[in-house]
Amino acid sequence: MTALLAIEHLSIAFGGLQVLQDLSFTVPKGQATALIGPNGAGKTTVFNLVSGVYRPTGGRILLAGQDITALPSRRRIRHGIARSFQNVRLMDHLSVVENLLVGQHATTRGLRDLLVPFRLVPNHRWRREAIDALAEAGLAAYADAGVGALPYGIRKRIDLVRATLAGASLLMLDEPAAGLNPTETNALRDHLALLRRRGVTLLVVEHDMQFVGEVCEHVVVLDFGQKLAEGTLAQVQRDERVRAAYLGQAA
Amino acid sequence: MTGYQSGLLVILCFNVIAAYAVYLPMAAGQLNLGVAGFMATGAYAAAYLTNEAGWPMGAAIPAGGACAGLLALLVAVPILRSQGIYLALATFALGQVIAAIFLNLDVVGGAAGYPVSAYAGPGAVFAATAAILAAMLLLSRTRFALYLTAIKSDPVVTDLMGVNVRAVQVGALTLGAVVGGLGGGLYAHHFSFVEAQHFNVALSIFTVLYVLLGGVQTVWGPLVGAAFFTLLPEMLRAGGGWRYVLFALLIIGVMALRPQGLVTAGARWPARLRGRIPGRPSAETGLSTEVSGS
Ligand SMILES: Nc1ncnc2c1ncn2[C@@H]1O[C@H](COP(=O)(O)OP(=O)(O)O)[C@@H](O)[C@H]1O
Numbered sequence: 001m002t003a004l005l006a007i008e009h010l011s012i013a014f015g016g017l018q019v020l021q022d023l024s025f026t027v028p029k030g031q032a033t034a035l036i037g038p039n040g041a042g043k044t045t046v047f048n049l050v051s052g053v054y055r056p057t058g059g060r061i062l063l064a065g066q067d068i069t070a071l072p073s074r075r076r077i078r079h080g081i082a083r084s085f086q087n088v089r090l091m092d093h094l095s096v097v098e099n100l101l102v103g104q105h106a107t108t109r110g111l112r113d114l115l116v117p118f119r120l121v122p123n124h125r126w127r128r129e130a131i132d133a134l135a136e137a138g139l140a141a142y143a144d145a146g147v148g149a150l151p152y153g154i155r156k157r158i159d160l161v162r163a164t165l166a167g168a169s170l171l172m173l174d175e176p177a178a179g180l181n182p183t184e185t186n187a188l189r190d191h192l193a194l195l196r197r198r199g200v201t202l203l204v205v206e207h208d209m210q211f212v213g214e215v216c217e218h219v220v221v222l223d224f225g226q227k228l229a230e231g232t233l234a235q236v237q238r239d240e241r242v243r244a245a246y247l248g249q250a251a
Numbered sequence: 252m253t254g255y256q257s258g259l260l261v262i263l264c265f266n267v268i269a270a271y272a273v274y275l276p277m278a279a280g281q282l283n284l285g286v287a288g289f290m291a292t293g294a295y296a297a298a299y300l301t302n303e304a305g306w307p308m309g310a311a312i313p314a315g316g317a318c319a320g321l322l323a324l325l326v327a328v329p330i331l332r333s334q335g336i337y338l339a340l341a342t343f344a345l346g347q348v349i350a351a352i353f354l355n356l357d358v359v360g361g362a363a364g365y366p367v368s369a370y371a372g373p374g375a376v377f378a379a380t381a382a383i384l385a386a387m388l389l390l391s392r393t394r395f396a397l398y399l400t401a402i403k404s405d406p407v408v409t410d411l412m413g414v415n416v417r418a419v420q421v422g423a424l425t426l427g428a429v430v431g432g433l434g435g436g437l438y439a440h441h442f443s444f445v446e447a448q449h450f451n452v453a454l455s456i457f458t459v460l461y462v463l464l465g466g467v468q469t470v471w472g473p474l475v476g477a478a479f480f481t482l483l484p485e486m487l488r489a490g491g492g493w494r495y496v497l498f499a500l501l502i503i504g505v506m507a508l509r510p511q512g513l514v515t516a517g518a519r520w521p522a523r524l525r526g527r528i529p530g531r532p533s534a535e536t537g538l539s540t541e542v543s544g545s
């Protein structure tokens with residue numbers, strides 16, 4: 001079992017607030033790892049550090065053994081890191097398919113791809129690929145809708161589809177099931193299974209423990225920016241400190 | 252076509268070209284309040300090449316556009332370090348500085364102005380405007396145009412998608428300056444005279460108004476906005492001295508009814524309605540801790 005992502009002694013503080021402290025864990029290649037913990041534990045902050053939105057005050061981030069701690073955020077998607085957003089960050093001025101076209105950017109090359117008026121070509125390859133990805137998630141009907149008007153659950157899943165379009169090897173999903181109804185959650189589970197079969201490694205922040213149990217074979221528990229426990233869901237659920245910090249609170 | 256009509260159309264053409272110069276950076280959310288400076292650069296450079304270097308107009312005017320673009324490229328990196336209102340202020344100052352330099356530059360006539368030895372007739376102005384418009388329409392079908400809107404919507408996410416946000420912004424400002432410079436060069440050759448006083452703050456600000464009124468959501472906005480601003484005051488001539496009051500009221504009315512501009516993207520829902528969709532948290536919650544720098 002090799003690690004695709006390794007977090008080593010990661011720390012970050014905002015002003016006086018130490019949000020992550022000496023955090024280390026690994027994400028095994030080809031598996032789905034859950035990052036769980038109470039609100040404010042620092043889960044989203046981990047995503048922001050791995051995707052490069054924030055710089056850590058200490059520690060290293062390794063992707064397939066390569067140190068990417070100092071790599072500019074923009075470059076990371078071409079190294080195989082993609083993410084979705086807890087609060088859905090679709091571009092409201094663009095349609096669904098336009099959002100996905102932006103998500104494809106990392107697969108394009110050079111000035112020619114930037115400046116070719118491809119939208120004059122009916123059914124251009126880029127558009128087709130975006131719609132195919134939508135169709136896999138059962139969302140093809142929304143291709144030309146403006147994103148602003150769509151229901152939350154649909155927006156949330158489009159945010160995820162956009163993250164899959166760069167062909168990333170590591171997909172980080174921030175509460176992908178939050179706000180979804182049961183039908184949408186089922187569709188999400190199927191979609192993630194499809195991505196798994198393609199060899200995509202998942203790192204998932206999620207509060208729904210049933211979902212975590214079904215999707216993830218490996219669980220890391222975070223509290224106050226530190227790792228409390230690590231193992232299978234059953235293992236961490238038996239952990240006394242985890243029960244005290246997290247599961248007790250949730251019950 | 253009467254002389255009055257073709258004169259009006261020529262003015263419309265210059266206003267349309269200027270509007271696209273402002274539109275390109277504005278599509279990415281950057282307010283350029285110094286477009287007159289880039290137009291002046293194109294005007295003087297083209298006029299100089301025609302007069303002193305003996306270049307044919309067809310080469311001198313594009314070269315004027317290139318000079319304005321080069322200037323934009325040089326200043327873009329320091330200027331784009333600032334954001335929002337500070338960026339507007341920086342471009343405003345730049346426009347002023349450029350106009351002041353030409354006003355004091357004796358090789359191009361200084362404050363007395365600079366006669367140009369070649370003439371571009373209305374036909375040439377129409378053709379050049381049509382070509383620029385066609386180029387803008389083509390550009391609007393590219394990824395570049397898509398990324399401009401993406402950056403305006405969410406620069407942080409656009410960056411995470413791998414787009415070089417800074418490079419696209421520099422490109423938009425530069426390309427806009429090229430368009431403005433072409434307009435300036437054309438202007439100089441049409442009126443056979445350049446004076447720095449023409450490229451003043453009012454020109455920059457009015458051009459921004461064309462774009463705001465037309466709307467930045469689609470590539471047609473600047474055209475419609477410039478046409479509205481140029482033609483409507485003429486149509487209101489019957490109103491005599493009151494026509495500017497009438498015109499101002501019309502503008503206020505348009506902005507009240509269509510805050511996104513006259514031309515908006517087709518099937519999109521207005522932002523005001525979005526917040527009312529049930530089951531969706533309000534746009535503000537949690538954004539501040541999710542990612543920084545937006
Ligand atoms: N940019 C920031 N500035 C200040 N505090 C922040 C910032 N980002 C996150 N935090 C703080 O870090 C802590 C962890 O936040 P977050 O990672 O969003 O938690 P989680 O996703 O686990 O709920 C919270 O106390 C939050 O307020």
Ligand SMILES: [Mg+2]
Binds near residue numbers: 043045
């Ligand atoms: Mg979070």
